[in-house]
Amino acid sequence: MSDFKIRTETIKPTKILEYFVETQEDRSIIERLKSDAPVVLVGSRGVGKSFLLRVAEAELKRDLEQHRVLPVYVSFTQGAVLQLADETQFYHWMLAKLCSSLIRSLKKSGFVLPVSLLSGNNDKQEEYLTRLVAEFENSWKPQQAHDIDSQFLPSIDDFKDAVEDICEEAEIETVNFFIDEAAHILRPAQQRQFFSLYRDINSPYINCNAAVYPGVTSFGDYFQPIHDAIFINLERDVSSAGYVENMRHMVEKQADSRLLGKIAQNISNFSLLAYAANGNPRVLLKTLVRAPSVYSREVNTVIKEFYKSDIWEEHSLLADKYAGFVGFINWGRDFVEEHVLPEIKQKNDTYLSDDKKTSCFFWIHKDSPAKIKKALGLLCYTGIISLHSDAVKASRSGVGARYSVNVGCLLALENTPASTGNTIVRNLTIKRMTEYGANHPTYGRLETDLDDFDDQTISSALDDQLRKSVDFLDLPEWLINALKGLSLNTIKDVLEATEETIQRAYYVGEVRSRYIKNEATSAVFEYLSG
Known part of the structure; x- marks a missing residue:
């Protein structure tokens, strides 16, 4: 069986283009990321945000001599374990990461650093930054609990001035930062700090791009999503032309000859797995591992098990990690499993018997309670549902948001998905959606109040997880x-x-x-x- 790489982090940056399957939509996103306009790329886990950041970085490196745009990739994933004394230290950690990553990228691209990024022109700035970042990221260890000295870090203005000097000396047009795993942890205070930094750092010589998760992001009062960045939702529409072919090409980049042969022999079953993955390459690879022969019986079993059980585990695990979200998480799961999916399933059965178009969509009135929208945001975060479009008019002229349910979760309700699944997906239309008004009876079951997490709650949760x-x-x-x-x-x-x-x-x-x-x-x- 093919040993798939299901995470971008395990692919060498120098090999990333070998795994890239270009689609029109992905190419458009990559060109945006390579431009001088700040982009925030939004998508659930495994859909390919990190991969596209890495592709954009690789292409800029390849074309550095021609375009003189220096790419700097930096991951904020280790923000998940930071245990800092005050909120300002998180800002300092982010700035230290950016400084360290910039120096590393300059050196790897053959540039000699002409000026110091640090205040005081520290001769050992790379060593200092490396040590400083390590101290921040080891703050979760009891033996590391002490004050972290970041006095030599530059201010934002000094950092921007230093980058301007570097660009002019090295004849670099701009520095493009690709910030991965940005603002993804469920700490609103840190999310707001990130977007403050994101806005502060952009300049004629610096452009920031960031990847974030949907549904749970706090921007703060300083950052304005419409004005301060271009937001792009990374969604792969299962109804789009060439969808199955593109997903198949992604698999072919890693599959061995035996699996390729099985896919060719059972292309209809493979198509069903691709549809069920809802545009998520990681999910497709994981389900293929469990259906290595791509036979109908295997595919039926995998879809019923994975999309009725496994895919929900990630969502439910949030309740174990963050007690404050328990009410939202439990209500969201009940709402989708007990109401949305069965109602769509019942309607689709009728539509198919009458030879009509099918649906995977539902609609929520814009005046629905804020706590309902928060619960739906968590479902988007884990990929159970996706926000399809805002400001959609429903049958009674009400305005609200249209969501789509994960196609795999919908197909898992079929007795034999391999027999009926492809027909359901190929007949999907956005014109059919189940509507939930501003005061739907199910909303009353969510009694949890809206609140944020304090650092003590987060620290306790982290200790439990470790x-x-x-x-x-x-x-x-x-x-x-x-x-x-x-x-x-x-x-x-x-x-x-x-x-x-x-x-x-x-x-x-x-x-x-x-x-x-x-x-x-x-x-x-x-x-x-x-």
Whole structure:
């Protein structure tokens, strides 16, 4: 069976273009990311945000001599474990990450740093920044709990002036930052700080692009989404021309000859898995692993198990990590499972018997309670539903938001998805949607009040998660067993492990040990982030 790379983090940046399957929509996003206009790329987990950032970075590196645009990729994923003394330190951590990543990108591109980024012209600025970032990111460890000295960090204005000087000296047009995993953790205060930095840092010489999750982002009063950035939703429409072919090409980039043969023999079943994945390449790869022969029986089983159980686990796990969201998470799951999906299913059965178009859409009135919209936002965050469009008129001239349910969750309600699923998807139309008014009876079941999390709540939740078993991580069984074989039994153990430890204990080479470490740590931070 093909050993799929399901996370961008495990693909070498120098190899990223080899995995890229170009579509018209993706090409448009990449060109936007490479431009001098700030972009915020929005999408649920696994849909490909990180991958497109990396593709844009790789293309700018390839064309650096011609266009003189320096790409700087930086991931904020480790923000999930920061335990800082005050909110200003989070801002300092972000700035330190940007400074460190810029210096690294300049060096790798062959540029000599002509000026210092730090106040005081520190001769050992790279060493200082590396140590400073490490101190911030180790703040979750009890032995690291101390004041972090960031006195030499530049102010935003000094940083922008330094970048301007660097660009002029090195004949660089602009520096394009690609900030991955930005503002994705469920701490509103930190999210607001990120968007404050994002707005502050843009200049004629600096352009910021960021990837965020939908539904749960707090922008604050300073950042205005309409004016301060171009927002792009990364959604792959299952009804679009060429959808299945594009998803198949993504698989072909990694699949072995046996799987390719099975797909060719059972293209209708593969199409169903592609539709069920709802445009999410990671989900498609994970379900293919569980249906390696792509037979109808396998596909029926995988769709019913994965989309009735597994896909909901990620959503429900948010309740374990963040107690303040329990009411929203439980209501959202009940609302979709007990009302939205059954009602759409019942209507589709009627539509198909009458040879009419089908639906995967529902509509929520704009005057629905704010807590309902928050619960729906969490469903968007984990990819159970997607916001299709705002300001849509319904049958009684009411205005609201149209959402689509995950296609796989809808197909899982079929007795034999392989028999009826393709027909349902190929007949989808946005003109049919189930409507829920401003005072729908189900809303009364959500009694949780709206509130934010304080740092103490978040810290307590983090400690609980670090003590959990590695079984909770989204990793293949062989890798879970490999970690346990090294006595890395908890999430905290994996975070603290070094490549040298893995390599020495496992008697494997550098490449294999790095692969194990990278897979495990990326899964840890993805898990901890929500």
